[in-house]
Amino acid sequence: MKLSMEKFGNVLISRPAGREAALAALAYSLPKEGDEAIELDFSNVDVLTPSWMDEFMQTLMERLPKSQIKITEGENASVQMTMKTIRETTH
Amino acid sequence: MEMLSVQDWVRAYDGSKPSVEVYCQTRDVVQARVESLRSSLTQHGWSETQTSLITAIIGELTSNAFDHNIGQWPDVPGCWFEFSNNHDQISVTIADRGQGVRSSLERVRPGIDDIQALEIAFAEHVTGRAPEKRGNGLKFVMNVLRTLDEARFEYLSGSTMLNYSTQTDSQKDIASLISHSAGIVIRGVYTTLQIQKSI
Numbered sequence: 001m002k003l004s005m006e007k008f009g010n011v012l013i014s015r016p017a018g019r020e021a022a023l024a025a026l027a028y029s030l031p032k033e034g035d036e037a038i039e040l041d042f043s044n045v046d047v048l049t050p051s052w053m054d055e056f057m058q059t060l061m062e063r064l065p066k067s068q069i070k071i072t073e074g075e076n077a078s079v080q081m082t083m084k085t086i087r088e089t090t091h
Numbered sequence: 092m093e094m095l096s097v098q099d100w101v102r103a104y105d106g107s108k109p110s111v112e113v114y115c116q117t118r119d120v121v122q123a124r125v126e127s128l129r130s131s132l133t134q135h136g137w138s139e140t141q142t143s144l145i146t147a148i149i150g151e152l153t154s155n156a157f158d159h160n161i162g163q164w165p166d167v168p169g170c171w172f173e174f175s176n177n178h179d180q181i182s183v184t185i186a187d188r189g190q191g192v193r194s195s196l197e198r199v200r201p202g203i204d205d206i207q208a209l210e211i212a213f214a215e216h217v218t219g220r221a222p223e224k225r226g227n228g229l230k231f232v233m234n235v236l237r238t239l240d241e242a243r244f245e246y247l248s249g250s251t252m253l254n255y256s257t258q259t260d261s262q263k264d265i266a267s268l269i270s271h272s273a274g275i276v277i278r279g280v281y282t283t284l285q286i287q288k289s290i
Contacts, residue, residue, distance in 0.1 A: 011126065013150035014118060015158055046139075047129070047146045050227035051154050077140040078147035081238070085231040089216035 001036060003029055006044040013047065018055030026063055035068060043074035048082045097171050101186045101281045106166035116169035121153045124172050128183070131176045137288055144235045145181065145286060149174075151228040152185050152282055160189030165278070179288045189279040192248040205251035206269055213253060214265040237261055241287035247277045 005012070007029075008021040030038060042048060060069065073079050100109055108114055115121035128149060132142040156170040171186040193208035199217060200207070211217050213229045229246075236242050236255060244255040252272040253265075260268060 050231045078143040
């Protein structure tokens with residue numbers, strides 16, 4: 001299933017907001033069981049930071065394996081730079 | 092009454108609350124002002140790419156003031172935040188009277204000095220909030236700055252500063268950007284940023 005990340009706002013900056021978004025996604029948007037692939041689509045997000053993304057992913061991965069999550073970055077510069085920075089520091 | 096400058100505020104032994112125009116006591120106040128900065132960039136015709144990247148790094152820098160000091164403020168909670176946008180250049184100042192970078196990182200790297208603390212903060216995947224696995228924010232700031240055509244960035248904490256200019260430093264590594272701040276001692280963190288609009 002695809003989760004449009006713009007539903008959490010166009011400007012995704014703070015850690016508390018990232019955690020809150022993940023908890024809401026787990027409660028209301030994502031399947032409670034099964035191994036269906038989950039696509040996080042950032043196509044229409046205007047601003048993203050590593051703090052928001054770190055918090056969102058870590059909260060999500062308390063319940064879902066990383067292998068189940070796929071990320072679509074889209075064209076936004078801050079989304080692309082956030083993903084690049086996270087890749088650099090975690091590999 | 093004479094206005095307190097940000098330099099005086101972050102260096103003073105005793106803290107006092109800044110004027111309401113620049114003082115953000117809570118995270119929601121500074122977030123609203125970062126959103127205002129973003130609107131200003133858009134209104135002045137900055138590109139979507141620059142607007143997005145600048146908003147993101149200012150968001151990271153202001154969030155850090157709260158993430159690393161919540162419940163730990165030595166005196167004045169929150170941060171100083173101000174910006175000016177003269178159409179082609181934006182100037183931003185962010186400061187807090189929190190615990191500073193060395194004090195925050197000493198929990199995970201005991202015995203470090205101010206210079207080592209800034210090197211770790213800007214170059215390693217380490218955070219004072221361990222065991223949480225974080226520490227990407229300042230690496231992200233540097234990654235963004237290195238993509239901009241013209242930017243100047245100063246980041247001071249304790250007795251140390253990181254100084255970056257795209258014109259002279261774009262190929263330099265983090266360690267060579269960090270030095271002692273010539274007798275200036277900052278309580279918490281003091282950051283200034285000037286970015287020129289790309290044509």
